[in-house]
Amino acid sequence: MTALRDLSIGVDVGGTNTDAVVLDESGTVLAHTKRPTTDDVTGGIRAGIADVLRALGDDRSRVSRVMLGTTHATNAIVARRQLDRVAMIRLGAPAATEYPPLIGWPRDLADRVLAGSAMLGGGHMVDGTPISPLDRDGILRFLDSLEGAFDSVAVCGIFSPSSPDQELEVESLIHAHLGSDTPVFLSQDIGPDGLLERENATVLNAALRGVAYEVTNALVSVVAEEGLDVATFFAQNDGTLMTLDYAVRYPVLTIGSGPANSIRGAAFLSGVENAIVVDVGGTTSDLGVLVQGFPRESTLPREIGGVRTNFRMPDILSLGIGGGTIIDPATGAVGPGSVGHRINTEGLLFGGSTPTLTDAAVAAGIDVAGRALPKLSAAMRSALGDALGVARDRVEEAVERLSLGRVDLPLVVVGGGGFLVPDGIPGSSEVIRPAHGDVANAVGAAISLAGGRAEQISDLDDRTAAIEAASQAAIAKAIQAGADPLQVAVVDVLETSLTYTTRPTLKVSVKAAGPLSRLAATASAY
Amino acid sequence: MAQTRLPARTSERITEITIDDIAAFGAGAAIFGTGGGGAVYSAQLMVENALREHGPVPLVTVDELGPDDLVILLSGIGAPTVGIEMLSAKNQVEDLVAEVERLAGRPVTTVMAAEIGGGNGVQPVGWAARLGLKVLDADGMGRAFPDAAMVAMNVAGVPCEWAVLSDVVGNVSVMKTIDLHWLERHARALTVSSGSICIGAHYPLTAQTARGAVIEGTVSASIRVGHALLSASEPVAAVADVLDASVLLTGKIIDLDRRTVGGFARGSVTISGTGADRGRLQRLELQNENLLVLEDGEVLASVPDLITIVDAETGHAITTEMLRFGQRVSVLAWACDPIWRTPRGLELAGPAAFGYDLPYAPFEGAAR
Numbered sequence A: 001m002t003a004l005r006d007l008s009i010g011v012d013v014g015g016t017n018t019d020a021v022v023l024d025e026s027g028t029v030l031a032h033t034k035r036p037t038t039d040d041v042t043g044g045i046r047a048g049i050a051d052v053l054r055a056l057g058d059d060r061s062r063v064s065r066v067m068l069g070t071t072h073a074t075n076a077i078v079a080r081r082q083l084d085r086v087a088m089i090r091l092g093a094p095a096a097t098e099y100p101p102l103i104g105w106p107r108d109l110a111d112r113v114l115a116g117s118a119m120l121g122g123g124h125m126v127d128g129t130p131i132s133p134l135d136r137d138g139i140l141r142f143l144d145s146l147e148g149a150f151d152s153v154a155v156c157g158i159f160s161p162s163s164p165d166q167e168l169e170v171e172s173l174i175h176a177h178l179g180s181d182t183p184v185f186l187s188q189d190i191g192p193d194g195l196l197e198r199e200n201a202t203v204l205n206a207a208l209r210g211v212a213y214e215v216t217n218a219l220v221s222v223v224a225e226e227g228l229d230v231a232t233f234f235a236q237n238d239g240t241l242m243t244l245d246y247a248v249r250y251p252v253l254t255i256g257s258g259p260a261n262s263i264r265g266a267a268f269l270s271g272v273e274n275a276i277v278v279d280v281g282g283t284t285s286d287l288g289v290l291v292q293g294f295p296r297e298s299t300l301p302r303e304i305g306g307v308r309t310n311f312r313m314p315d316i317l318s319l320g321i322g323g324g325t326i327i328d329p330a331t332g333a334v335g336p337g338s339v340g341h342r343i344n345t346e347g348l349l350f351g352g353s354t355p356t357l358t359d360a361a362v363a364a365g366i367d368v369a370g371r372a373l374p375k376l377s378a379a380m381r382s383a384l385g386d387a388l389g390v391a392r393d394r395v396e397e398a399v400e401r402l403s404l405g406r407v408d409l410p411l412v413v414v415g416g417g418g419f420l421v422p423d424g425i426p427g428s429s430e431v432i433r434p435a436h437g438d439v440a441n442a443v444g445a446a447i448s449l450a451g452g453r454a455e456q457i458s459d460l461d462d463r464t465a466a467i468e469a470a471s472q473a474a475i476a477k478a479i480q481a482g483a484d485p486l487q488v489a490v491v492d493v494l495e496t497s498l499t500y501t502t503r504p505t506l507k508v509s510v511k512a513a514g515p516l517s518r519l520a521a522t523a524s525a526y
Numbered sequence B: 001m002a003q004t005r006l007p008a009r010t011s012e013r014i015t016e017i018t019i020d021d022i023a024a025f026g027a028g029a030a031i032f033g034t035g036g037g038g039a040v041y042s043a044q045l046m047v048e049n050a051l052r053e054h055g056p057v058p059l060v061t062v063d064e065l066g067p068d069d070l071v072i073l074l075s076g077i078g079a080p081t082v083g084i085e086m087l088s089a090k091n092q093v094e095d096l097v098a099e100v101e102r103l104a105g106r107p108v109t110t111v112m113a114a115e116i117g118g119g120n121g122v123q124p125v126g127w128a129a130r131l132g133l134k135v136l137d138a139d140g141m142g143r144a145f146p147d148a149a150m151v152a153m154n155v156a157g158v159p160c161e162w163a164v165l166s167d168v169v170g171n172v173s174v175m176k177t178i179d180l181h182w183l184e185r186h187a188r189a190l191t192v193s194s195g196s197i198c199i200g201a202h203y204p205l206t207a208q209t210a211r212g213a214v215i216e217g218t219v220s221a222s223i224r225v226g227h228a229l230l231s232a233s234e235p236v237a238a239v240a241d242v243l244d245a246s247v248l249l250t251g252k253i254i255d256l257d258r259r260t261v262g263g264f265a266r267g268s269v270t271i272s273g274t275g276a277d278r279g280r281l282q283r284l285e286l287q288n289e290n291l292l293v294l295e296d297g298e299v300l301a302s303v304p305d306l307i308t309i310v311d312a313e314t315g316h317a318i319t320t321e322m323l324r325f326g327q328r329v330s331v332l333a334w335a336c337d338p339i340w341r342t343p344r345g346l347e348l349a350g351p352a353a354f355g356y357d358l359p360y361a362p363f364e365g366a367a368r
Helices: A042-062 A072-078 A107-113 A136-145 A165-178 A195-207 A209-225 A244-249 A257-270 A340-346 A357-363 A378-403 A437-446 A460-480 B019-032 B041-054 B092-104 B119-131 B180-193 B218-231 B235-243 B343-349
Strands: A007-013 A017-023 A029-036 A063-070 A086-093 A114-121 A152-157 A184-186 A231-235 A240-243 A275-280 A285-291 A302-304 A307-309 A317-319 A325-327 A334-338 A411-414 A449-459 A489-498 A505-514 B057-060 B071-078 B110-113 B134-139 B163-166 B172-175 B197-205 B246-261 B264-273 B281-287 B289-295 B298-302 B306-311 B328-334
Touching: A007 A042, A007 A437, A017 A042, A017 A437, A029 A042, A029 A437, A042 A063, A042 A209, A063 A209, A063 A257, A063 A437, A072 A209, A072 A302, A086 A136, A086 A165, A086 A195, A107 A114, A107 A195, A114 A136, A136 A165, A152 A165, A152 A195, A165 A184, A184 A195, A195 A209, A195 A307, A209 A231, A209 A244, A231 A244, A231 A257, A240 A244, A257 A275, A257 A285, A257 A411, A257 A437, A275 A378, A285 A378, A317 A378, A325 A357, A325 A378, A334 A378, A357 A378, A411 A437, A449 A460, A460 A489, A460 A505, B019 B041, B019 B119, B019 B218, B019 B306, B041 B119, B057 B119, B071 B092, B071 B119, B071 B180, B092 B119, B092 B163, B092 B172, B092 B197, B110 B119, B119 B134, B119 B218, B134 B218, B163 B180, B172 B180, B180 B197, B218 B235, B235 B246, B235 B306, B235 B328, B246 B281, B246 B289, B289 B306
Parallel strands: A007 A063, A063 A231, A086 A114, A086 A152, A152 A184, A275 A411, B057 B134, B071 B110, B110 B134
Antiparallel strands: A007 A017, A017 A029, A231 A240, A240 A449, A275 A285, A285 A317, A302 A307, A325 A334, A449 A505, A489 A505, B071 B197, B163 B172, B163 B197, B246 B264, B246 B328, B264 B281, B281 B289, B289 B298, B306 B328
């Protein structure tokens, strides 16, 4: 007899906590847990998954999927940990030679990551005309000069997102020269136009190869230790999932997955498709916008560890407002410092001496864990009241900014510090506090679809053909990421017109997403 | 609003531009962009890189130019969407200036920005560093304008007899055009065939022709404004102080209306006063740059005077395409250079030049 294989485990590895949830096919949360994140990552994942499996008991055999959302790659960049050495090749000289690769990077990170770089002949103009002949000998000479003192190669050709063939040719050339096991990363797979930002993202991606292996292995080994027969996925920046193979190849695409998951999770738990979402943590509040069930994406370059990149990231507004935010009663300053996880010893509510926003909320009458504040001076009481007002104003302003003037959007509040957000927020239609909001990240990981994005530059006259071509490519990428070929669909089309061109020219960017393929091959194993 | 004391360096004469000035220069040039002028980020990177390699660049005034000095305007030209991908070549500006020197029959000694607003205001400093040239503490607009004909030298009647363009692959083109309208037309066509982005040199000037025909002091003003902005505890007040500008209103954006008319991004933004300005409402008309400020049906300030929207907290300029509903902003306005207030100046860049049937009323800086 075929057992039901209808459960998914979502795991979110945050900087402080690792959350895990179990969802059934109807989306009911069957189990959830919060564990401290461990230095080796595996420990926290192991503890979280063990907790929810224990809660499931015999039903553990119904689990068919494990989805992991992690900020591990982000943390590795910020902390400069475990980064690989990258040989960077840019194609397009003499164009762009005024801007050498990694210009603008923090020096210590560039020194840590870059094994060497070369700006060589190749690349294309916006209309596909070659800038200069591809310098094949130059590429081989450059790689030989490094004498193997690198772990991987990053290749970035000018206008490669719309003229991809040359980067592919260079990949073959490198494999023919150094062997096919040399990891080569192409910029066309990583980001859109914006040479320096795409190049930066490609180098970061290449540098994260080892980190990606560590975290994917962590998941694989925990799954093996627990004897689970499941498919494993990673959450990516746009709120969709990718397979493990894909995550190993594109670790940079996990960097914005934390906020994306919390937005998707908040949407799912609250049942709304269009909303503003605020995730209030101990140190920051992250606000994002939910559009038709997906996080709205940022159109601006973003910085990661001091490096400017332009791959698709959720449009997130981070405020220095959280449950642990420190209040200075002398100056009235609110933050930006936070006691973070030390709130349990340092906050007034917990017998410490540092006034925080949690204390301010309790002073204003909110009940937290049945605890009571010590007796406060009138001055302190008034400082706490003012601080809470400042925090609420900042949240209100952020909600207003993100809503772009739409006042009919609900505000969905998730995260441990959600009590800081009052019920009436001007600029939103209602405030929703869904059950299990404190594990929204892990829920977001568990419910995700698989997705892909592709871009195309074309004549305005060929607009329809360009959208069609980009759609096909985006759908192919979504399927590669694990989407069911029968259910994958285009979910977003962006069009931008280009100026100073011989003919009216258009850039189209298409995103496709779909539910994960059914696990027919393993579904009847029990 | 309280006056903020400015750092000591703002009262000193700036005689050279160092790497430590560039972040300030970028922030200041963005303020002079009056909502336009384009991105300064990649320009800033290039200039810092060039100064790191070649050291500081001398900054000279028109008065300090000698009979042997030849000044040339340098600027990037083309599509911003292409400019973020096909960046300039290392020899591109060298090739350009070599051709300029051949045409002029003598060496170029000094470079000047065509417009001080945005990235085009910042880049010439990096090129000067690479070429070993001086930078003139001046520019052609004193701000950003959308049309090459809207330059002070054109107001002053200084002819532009030729212009040179260089592209990323090494092509150099010389245009001997009869006026700036033909120059703009030819430069566009050449830029398109060069892959939609070029560096241009035009308007060769001498000590004699530059006097009274350029907007003086704008490089040092941008650097001062930027330093004030980056170091002050009340950035908006500090910026207003250095610019001798008025804060017309502090409030939040409650409406944005953007439309494309005749190839330009036109629109308006409505700001509702907060704090001391509660109850007041201002509307700004935009076309790439900020053109007019209206309150109660009255024009408070208009082109060619300068109007910039800044973030009310950080003081950083917000370009027209970056305006968003709900932003907390301050509206700054200050008087333009007198050259723009001449009949010829107003003909080229007054309200009528942008299609407004309005008389020009000089902005004198008196806040309402």
